[in-house]
Amino acid sequence: MSPAPAPVAAGSSPPPVRRERAPETEQSLIQRAQHGDMKAAEVLFRRYHPPIFQLVHRMLRGAAETEDLVQEVFLKAFRAIAGFKGNSSFKTWLYQIATNTCLNYLAKAERRYQHDSLETPVGGEDSDMTLGDRLASTSATPEEAASASEVYQRVEEAVGKLSPDFRSVLVLRDIQDLSYEEVAETLGINLGTVKSRLARARKQVQQLLGDLL
Amino acid sequence: MFEQQGCPEWLEAISAYLDGALSVEEEQRVHTHLRACPGCAEQLIDLVPVVQTLRALPPPTPARDPWPDLARALRNDTAFRTGADQAAWTAWSRPALGAAAAVAAVVMGGALTLHGYRSAEPPVPVADLDTYWHQHDAYDQDQGIPTRYAPDLGAIEASYELDD
Numbered sequence: 001m002s003p004a005p006a007p008v009a010a011g012s013s014p015p016p017v018r019r020e021r022a023p024e025t026e027q028s029l030i031q032r033a034q035h036g037d038m039k040a041a042e043v044l045f046r047r048y049h050p051p052i053f054q055l056v057h058r059m060l061r062g063a064a065e066t067e068d069l070v071q072e073v074f075l076k077a078f079r080a081i082a083g084f085k086g087n088s089s090f091k092t093w094l095y096q097i098a099t100n101t102c103l104n105y106l107a108k109a110e111r112r113y114q115h116d117s118l119e120t121p122v123g124g125e126d127s128d129m130t131l132g133d134r135l136a137s138t139s140a141t142p143e144e145a146a147s148a149s150e151v152y153q154r155v156e157e158a159v160g161k162l163s164p165d166f167r168s169v170l171v172l173r174d175i176q177d178l179s180y181e182e183v184a185e186t187l188g189i190n191l192g193t194v195k196s197r198l199a200r201a202r203k204q205v206q207q208l209l210g211d212l213l
Numbered sequence: 214m215f216e217q218q219g220c221p222e223w224l225e226a227i228s229a230y231l232d233g234a235l236s237v238e239e240e241q242r243v244h245t246h247l248r249a250c251p252g253c254a255e256q257l258i259d260l261v262p263v264v265q266t267l268r269a270l271p272p273p274t275p276a277r278d279p280w281p282d283l284a285r286a287l288r289n290d291t292a293f294r295t296g297a298d299q300a301a302w303t304a305w306s307r308p309a310l311g312a313a314a315a316v317a318a319v320v321m322g323g324a325l326t327l328h329g330y331r332s333a334e335p336p337v338p339v340a341d342l343d344t345y346w347h348q349h350d351a352y353d354q355d356q357g358i359p360t361r362y363a364p365d366l367g368a369i370e371a372s373y374e375l376d377d
Contacts, residue, residue, distance in 0.1 A: 036293055038284060045280055050272060057273040071279055071286075078283075079292040155266050173232075174267040180234055199228030206263045213262035 030090055034082045041078055048091070049074070051176055052098050058171045059102035061160035069105060073098045088185060095178070095186040099168050106164045151212060158208035166201035173198055219256030220246075227257050231264055 024043070032040035052073055057066050077097050084093060159167060159175075172183045173194070184194045206213075219227070223246060229235050230243045247254045287293045 036295065038287065041287065041293075042280060042284065045283065049275075049279070053275055054272045062273065066273075067275055067277075067279060070275070071283055074279075074283055075286055075290070078287055079290060082292070082295065151266065152270055155270060159267070170267070174264055175270060177268070180229075180232070195225050195229050195234070199225040202228055202260055202263055203224055205267070206259055209263065213266060 026090060027086075030081065030084065030086075033078065034084070041081075044090075045074055048094055052094065055095065055098050055171060055176055056102055058156075058159060058175060059099070059164070059167060060105070062156070065105070069101060073101050076101065089182075092182055092185050095172065095176075095182075096188075099172070099186055103164055103168065110164075154209060154212055155205070158205045161208060162201055162204055166197050166204065169194055169197040170201040170205070174202070219253040220250060223250070223253050224256065227253060228260065231257070231260055 026044075026047075029040045029044050033044055049070070053066070053070050056070050056073065060066050060069065073094075077094055080097075084090065088096075159170060162170060168187060169183055172178045172186060173180070178186065180191055180194050180198075183198075184191050187194070189197075223243075226235065226239065226243050227247075230240065235243065247257065
């Protein structure tokens with residue numbers, strides 16, 4: 001049984017009730033940012049910077065240009081926000097800008113530094129061994145990779161070795177936790193392609209890690 | 214050690230099965246196949262820790278708070294400022310209209326007093342309106358916004374007054 005409320009002394013008023021302001025809705029913040037409101041832009045930025053930073057960091061394999069590219073993503077987004085009609089969610093729209101920016105950057109970087117793919121044959125013309133096989137065969141044993149941080153580092157390296165197309169699907173789905181539909185919308189590919197690329201990307205990471213996990 | 218190889222054509226279904234992204238019928242087909250194919254069953258077991266570890270990767274942290282640089286760039290950006298210019302006009306016009314309304318109220322109050330009437334509510338002093346508009350339209354300035362990284366979002370949003 002709950003205790004009886006304390007009697008209010010005659011002539012005294014009850015303490016004022018503090019009304020908590022409800023957090024502003026995302027739609028309202030977007031509308032304000034569309035009118036050049038800096039504070040609304042900052043709230044949106046603070047909300048989405050951590051996942052976008054993570055996405056760009058993984059896509060660029062932790063390259064030094066990560067912070068510059070994140071800056072570019074948000075600059076592009078806020079420059080274009082007046083044209084955001086809400087046909088997709090703001091999150092998906094922002095992820096589209098981020099992945100396109102990363103993929104464009106990687107395509108330019110690839111032209112500069114032609115990198116080996118996992119399917120690149122190694123060990124001579126008569127050998128069926130690919131670069132992926134070679135990397136997996138040189139993986140550390142579980143004893144060698146004792147700590148969790150080492151495991152994470154090896155996983156990050158494996159993700160970094162995927163092709164940009166595979167990496168983007170894997171990062172969006174398994175690291176950013178987007179649904180299959182959101183990944184498809186973000187990358188502008190169909191659901192079947194998402195499933196196919198994701199499966200192959202996971203398989204490649206598993207092969208690269210060998211017996212680590 | 215001999216390892217069973219999974220069927221390449223089943224890899225996609227097994228991967229989607231891990232995410233619970235299959236229909237009931239597709240799941241049944243995967244179950245049937247897994248019972249009959251040790252290689253694919255092993256493939257499924259091997260993929261589980263991969264996905265779990267990917268999801269557990271600690272997020273990277275930026276070296277510095279990028280907002281001050283971004284805010285500076287946005288302030289100088291024509292595309293973003295197009296909206297801001299409208300907001301600035303509104304910010305200028307609202308106090309002007311408020312002050313005009315207050316002056317009109319004072320004049321009206323004086324006129325009614327001359328005629329022997331008194332308003333039940335005193336007119337809002339102009340000074341209070343100035344304070345009100347100052348507080349409500351100060352959000353286009355960066356003063357007062359914490360500059361350290363990752364400030365309390367709730368505090369920012371709480372300070373963000375809604376228009377009437």
